[in-house]
Amino acid sequence: MAFDLKRRLAAEALGTAILVATVVGSGIMADRLSDDVAVSLLGNTMPTGAILVVLISILGPISGAHFNPAVTMVFAARREIEATAAVLYILAQAVGGIAGTLIAHAMFDLPLFQVSETVRTGTGQWIAEAVATFGLVLTILAGLRFRADAIPWLVGLYITAAYWFTASTSFANPAVAVARAFSNTFSGIRPTDVPGFIVAEVVGALVATAVVGWMFAERNTAVSPITVKEAE
Amino acid sequence: MAFDLKRRLAAEALGTAILVATVVGSGIMADRLSDDVAVSLLGNTMPTGAILVVLISILGPISGAHFNPAVTMVFAARREIEATAAVLYILAQAVGGIAGTLIAHAMFDLPLFQVSETVRTGTGQWIAEAVATFGLVLTILAGLRFRADAIPWLVGLYITAAYWFTASTSFANPAVAVARAFSNTFSGIRPTDVPGFIVAEVVGALVATAVVGWMFAERNTAVSPITVKEAE
Amino acid sequence: MAFDLKRRLAAEALGTAILVATVVGSGIMADRLSDDVAVSLLGNTMPTGAILVVLISILGPISGAHFNPAVTMVFAARREIEATAAVLYILAQAVGGIAGTLIAHAMFDLPLFQVSETVRTGTGQWIAEAVATFGLVLTILAGLRFRADAIPWLVGLYITAAYWFTASTSFANPAVAVARAFSNTFSGIRPTDVPGFIVAEVVGALVATAVVGWMFAERNTAVSPITVKEAE
């Protein structure tokens, strides 16, 4: 890693801020402009998928572009990031995410500080968040293994799909969930519903880590690294 | 192939499950949110195309990412997969597909077990399914030949187009057709209409295999492999 | 060129057929499903852009994937295709295009043979077609020069844009224009309006060829090929 921790944390905060500003801002824009909720969701999905490709491409080389405590947790569990750095990453993501919400509000001339009243709870929503985060972590871990260069695209496309195929529109990110609790707009979530989302997200991330650990183990686990490399 | 059959089957089941969960789930979401059926179809198309790029990228290196009995059948006919493995692939796809439907229903708080009442039959629909599967197999075989690295994109984009240019919205996949029969939602198909779709899909796949076999034979079939390679 | 003329012509016919089936078919689908013409045009644009990426990727290595008499004409003018082959290419495109219209009609249970009544004429439309084809030829020639591997994407994206920024929705293709005259649906064009479109398209293609010829000449035209290569 060529960049020091200070810059890596700045990249995590900046990236999460732009990500959340995009989610919240495009939600406000889309909701204002249409009476058709599916059209609004299209106007919310496309920018989110697009900005993810951009942010992971440009900030990934600095911090790894997690922008997501569930992802940082997975990398910590796999010992691909040190524990202290992981905690600081998560703090940077939380701060950045909330800043993103404020920036979105400022751009749209809305009160900076808000509390969402949008109910997002129940078994279906929790299953959806677990599925959404399972798929996200699967995409990241398998993508890193097989198509590392395509990771920005794979994550952007995965979230594009997950906005629609999960009943929760796929938060899949505890920092983003917290940040969205501070916006009483299209993409908001009632604060009391955030813990349920976070628990579901962590469960999905853990299951994905386990599945990937099994599925990507190759046939002859005893072969030398060189042979494995050739077989890939 | 570095992965054992067990993992390959798991990849086929998991991939088909996520694919069907996306098709069915985004169909439910899109249908709920809009009264404009074209908007709903946009909200069904985009996630399906996007998830295909992701799934083929991340699971292709394990199982080949067929997720589709018609595709497995084509590879078996071309002796690129053993017959036994092919049968097991198809079973894994069927089981995974149905699981995907159940997951979608669970996320959207719908009864898990349903039977579709959506009529999809008639000459136009069958021609459409044959055309759709013809194009899919053409895309896969020609893509593997000329742009193997781009296969995930080509399949995702092909299906994005085929959702709209075929009258049947391009099932093009017997396992997905069966799985969609178990969902009485936007993307469902009446069980009695499934056999017609499957026959049409197999016909389209066979015609594509024949066309590709002829069209991709190069001028001097007698030249040595080295010369052919240079000419490419 | 590793493929014989017969296969190249077959690729041109097949590619143009699928292209036109996509344009006409998705137009029918989109028009049926929505009362909002912009939504219908989205449902017509996305499949067209997507299928172009696919078709150019998979058939380009066989025939060059012109699918368009204006493009073939440009390559003939640049002596990159022999005159006889060019004439046969154009015939194959015309036949393929009309076949594509018939296939679309068959899929949607419409009368196979139709004549469009959609008026598309006037100065604005002709300027639009000239601009559209200018941009298309610029994209192809400059793309081949600088980013040959990305050509399928560049053409698909260019047409995605041109559907919307030109007043004519960018036919930009004489064979497709003729084929669309045989469909009295969303994407049709009145036969009497076709000649005006073709003239405008040829003008746009010629202007682009001239502009590219000038703009891409490098500073020191007298330098040796090796130096030029290094400078690129």
Next chain:
Amino acid sequence: MAFDLKRRLAAEALGTAILVATVVGSGIMADRLSDDVAVSLLGNTMPTGAILVVLISILGPISGAHFNPAVTMVFAARREIEATAAVLYILAQAVGGIAGTLIAHAMFDLPLFQVSETVRTGTGQWIAEAVATFGLVLTILAGLRFRADAIPWLVGLYITAAYWFTASTSFANPAVAVARAFSNTFSGIRPTDVPGFIVAEVVGALVATAVVGWMFAERNTAVSPITVKEAE
């Protein structure tokens, strides 16, 4: 740089013309076809994002594909373009942009010369333009550093997102802002509101340049170029 200044200026003018013709033209098309403003904005966004990928791919190798005085200014500040050339670039962009507006009007049979009456002013709009241009310059500078080949995609996707997440629909370009003042259509801006936009854009560009200057400085700034290269 293998191309002389004349050709580079022509590329800047041509690229900005096509970019503005796309923004203005697709705005007219989308606005005419739909009563749902979000649908119109989708029909404005998608073409703009798509044409940016094309234009940067095909003209980037000639002029660098700035098409934007704020971007040219940033490169001048970083001494990556000579001051005289920078001034001429900006003139070419302005002329090209206005020509693009006229071309769009000609295609849509509208009066060539118009003055926009669309009010776009106020703190929220200015913050939005500063944020939009900050993100654009961040994308360009970081993209050039880490993923130069992907720059056309990154810029296209960034603008796709920024159309929606900024309250101003992300002009992020003084030449485009000026050109859009000459069109009293969907994408227009009242001339008196242009200076505010330009100031905000310049501020955003400067802040991004500073942030990038700090964030991308690697840990050991004293290491030799070779070591830095290896570390990347």
